[in-house]
Amino acid sequence: MNPTRLLRSLAAILLLVSPLAAAAQEPAPARGPFTVSGTLQGVSLQEVASGLDAPVAITHAGDDRLFLTLRDGRIVILSNGAVQAQPFLDIRNRVSTAGEGGLLSVAFHPLYATNGFFFVNYTNTAGDTVIERFRVSANDPDRADLNSRRTLLTIVQPFSNHNGGQVQFGPDGYLYIGMGDGGAANDPACRAQRNDTLLGKMLRIDVDQNVETAPFYGIPFDNPFRGVGANDMPDEVWAFGLRNPWRFSFDRQTGDLWIGDVGQGQREEIDFQPAASRGGENYGWKMMEGTTCQSASACPATVPPCNAAALTLPVLEYDHGTGCSVNGGSVYRGTALPQLRGTYFFGDLCTGQIWAAARQGDGFQVRRLAMTVPNLVTFGEDRQGELYAASIAGRLFRFVGEGGGNPPPGPDKVGLYDPSRSRFHLKRVNSRRGATQTVNFGRRNSGWMPLAGDWDGDGTTTIGFYDPDASLFRLKNALRGRTSDVLLRVDAPSGDVVALAGDWDGDGDDTVGLYDRTTGRFHLKNSLTGEGFDVVVEIGPLPGDLLPLAGDWDGDGLDTVGLYDPARSIFHLENGREDGEPDLEFQFGRPRVGSLPVAGDWDGDGRDGIGVYEPRTATFRLRNALNAGPADAAFLFGPRRGGWLPLAGNW
Template identity: 50%
Template structure:
């Protein structure tokens, strides 16, 4: 895998081998536009057809009886028709759902329906139209609707069509076209309310329904079921297709650039990029013509795919995977399918499906059973910079080691070389494993880099889960790589001598003693065995000289070495300078010519 030169840009490349495969599960689905899971424990999938029909798939078969038929209200014509279906949270009890279709005049319609008493068909007479949006042209209708983790309904709207956004809708906050909308349809069923935290609620001249703007034709978007992040595939004009990303922490208001930009390129030339949120991935029209967005895989049947956003192209049938490695977005082609890809779907278990409009078939995507890691994912446990230091705690960011959210810790010391069936081999020798975790979709292993790798320039690291092994990656070995442990926001984990944690409410006091934990500080005297706790008696002190600075001032260091009783963790005891400035100050440690990233700590 190749790393991009620019941290915020995406790198697109071809793969020599097919990394995923597909298995057909259904056929006879005419012009599929959506695949939805009601999340009601029924094991059903709902296949949406452009002609206005929704069909149920269960137990390996497609029901001959339509769940919904609104073919008299819409027309499958070009980019028009029944385009989206959404089930609200708690559908099993509520038994209502929502659709997005273009009516016989070509205008976007958002409507609510109830399920009939037999639960296998909708009540066709129960329609409540919630929103109508006029469409000036026949194309670029968007069409996806989906509930976010916040319980609100998100609606993807194209720019109104024609070519080049002639009406300027993408950048016009007074128009609903070319936007991602966010509305409340559940707190007062049958009516539309505006979420009070929508970004343009109080903006003069702006439509309060808008969540984000600058979209050309968002054709399929999804929320990562583990992290809550939003992924949007936006169809390009003549040259580039793009994938946009919005972190779960976003408060909305992003401008994704259309029609000032197409992908990462000005449209037309010499545009201003100020205030724009650029795509995390793009591809040129030499590789396809119309992107179809998919899902971040979070299922169990293909652990090696977890954490990868899957998407494809309608014209070329290529399927790509994009994932974040640190601050870099990495993209690679996973499969040349030759499908006419119109949509993807996700079932209740997190398995992902893809629709082939060429022959009306639906396919399950399958990938590797083995864990997946990259050389950039093997890091210092405190700074998360790539590399290993002999004897220090390290972290591997990996996919496919823990199926369910949670944390599993080693039961004692000496640390085991396998935990939950997961092991880490460094140059073929299993290393001590202290923790495996899956938190909001991020899987990781904390392990000790063996003391025995000292003096080597690189080592091969491989992760094994039960009888499945990852590919080995080459990882640099550094004599020192100092880093201070921090918590969210970059605050140093510093303790007073009574072991209480230093916080903004309980800051350090000038002249007092304190200590912090670190990693990557290098060789010590009285070195313990790999996996064993540092000695409690004759301490494992650092051989190299150590310098600690706080707010730019040098601190007296009373002790620097392995933390007694712990595995792979260093402890540094220091005294706060008498004349230390108050407020948040930078704390850093230097050893053997290398200085740690600065961490923040509060001083009274």
């Protein structure tokens, strides 16, 4: 079977059945310009290259090299910290940089390691958009074969601005092409809404059809306008109503599409298309600019009016008091900044400001980076999902932890909660002699359940409680003070529940959940606001009096749930969100001694391990691997039979 078609089939199946995709709450349309909630802590920008000749795009080819697109018609390689002198591709003789033109982006085929194909988007000497395919040299992996050039599309541009410019493969294996409205100002011919042009559209083509014969592509079977009579929109169109989608990206974990669409004179917008979309969205230009009404001048009589239900409004927008030209970025899925997983980064050309939008219910918490990038022009990702930004003035930056390094988070440490004094004892090192921090919080002998989580996504675990009598979560964002920073009341599913915490949607923020002991079901929330629960999942059914736990068992950035049977000291762990049998089952620790479960990333490898705490002997036993075997660490902590309760985190 064709491997690319197999890839698409698997992608389609995963999008249909993925519990993560089903559980994620789509962002609601913006209600106006976003409000900035302060400065993002723990993130800095490290310069990795300078003196580049107008870089406009950043990507990778499935390996450790970075490919930097230069506007003048070259693609250069950043490898081992240096830019190679010899370009990977040089088509300066074919490229015009008049207006907003140039060589604007490159996309490497998902099977590039096998077929060597890559695709470029540029404006030719006539000022028209060209989409071409090249192949890497058979003799040099750092050089393109210029003789392999094949032209897929030439799209006439009436003006020298609003070219769009991005090409990128989606998770379905198809090539997406962002096209601007043809330029001038206010889309004078309403091309973004017309069905006789590719301008103002998002295109989607299958480059694995007609590989050796013109036009060197085909139309995906499920494109929304494919076939005669489908509104007469060109078959290549996936979505329309765009002004100038300069940069767009796919979330590598969920498959969602994020589009930065440059505005006219009032609003800059970020559009969102969920992975399950069947295409056909109308993003509203030029009847609307962001959430504001504009004009339908020169548009077909059939276009929807402003704010019509047929229009898909942006999920984020800002006005021209904040900036002038949006740069769509990426959802962070790297490992260097785990507290930011699931956060969408974007910025502005004129101010150089970069924002981080973290999902919060059906909206966002938007924070700004302390550093700016003057003349910010693009974002990009490397193979590992680490994020980069570039200035048209020639500087390339990598997102890193503050201090200029790129350190991963430290390993998790255990802690204990003393109900009699309502005091937390938090280890600095997982050993008997390791230093301990004490935090007084809560009421003595209250019956509240202790919790540990990174509630604000700053990379540091703090503490909290669940008060079962009031159905109230009381959470702290710092390990000092006696007051709660977050109070969240959620109706419990029954009167017999156990509280737990985890990052259920991979956005970098821990939230809460309840395990209903009467039904064996987990009820999980994806935010610390609002009523009700977002996900309900059941493991089993399993016999015994079981205790819940949560952790990132497979290192994908998402916490999932598990159950521990103290009678047999058996762990039952689940990697997904669907009801059914557990993915992992194994014995660890001593049975029938009243052990309590604990989970944490004890070795800092990005995957949580498990452990048990034996109150009778005041002993922690920790294991890094999720299988039966000896403890990797065992030590005494706390008083024997003291009734203290275990927890873990990166304090």
